[in-house]
Amino acid sequence: NAGVTQTPKFQVLKTGQSMTLQCAQDMNHEYMSWYRQDPGMGLRLIHYSVGAGITDQGEVPNGYNVSRSTTEDFPLRLLSAAPSQTSVYFCASSATQGGETQYFGPGTRLLVL
């Protein structure tokens, strides 16, 4: 099993550009989520999904969109990048929501100029 994979590993964007961060898992997990990690602030939940076709907002959803058309994939879209979105983004999955071990991808480092 590859576990949770993320692409790209690193990306530089200009303000106003859009892009999609890819996330895929091969463990048949129902629950997937996106976090951003900023210095001194731990991980903050952006969006999450409890299954294909179902998504919901987390703590910091503004400026991001998600969709979940399959169990395996959970892409994160930045519609119009801003410098405040410079961060490291992690995708995670677990078999169910709550009380379960979350498996994290290696992260995408995003720099918005």
Add this chain to the structure above:
Amino acid sequence: GDSVTQMEGPVTLSEEAFLTINCTYTATGYPSLFWYVQYPGEGLQLLLKATKADDKGSNKGFEATYRKETTSFHLEKGSVQVSDSAVYFCALSGYSSASKIIFGSGTRLSIRP
């Protein structure tokens, strides 16, 4: 709402020293508690967890006991190694957070040879 507070870092210790990283939480009911570890350049991975009061989670020489009376889940290790250098995150998943995982801000640990 649910929250996690952990000691600020960085924490620097000599090899073979005793380690304690404090973590306290605020939550309704009986959340599940976790410690995740992030090695340089990698995503988070589960270190240990406990799902009910008085449970002790343990892994790789690390231990933490779920203390309901003090709402704490302190991480301990009797003799640290250079390879333990990483960032450690305390986290919880509970009823009032709709079973989403809430992370603390992380504690950076550096071990000197």
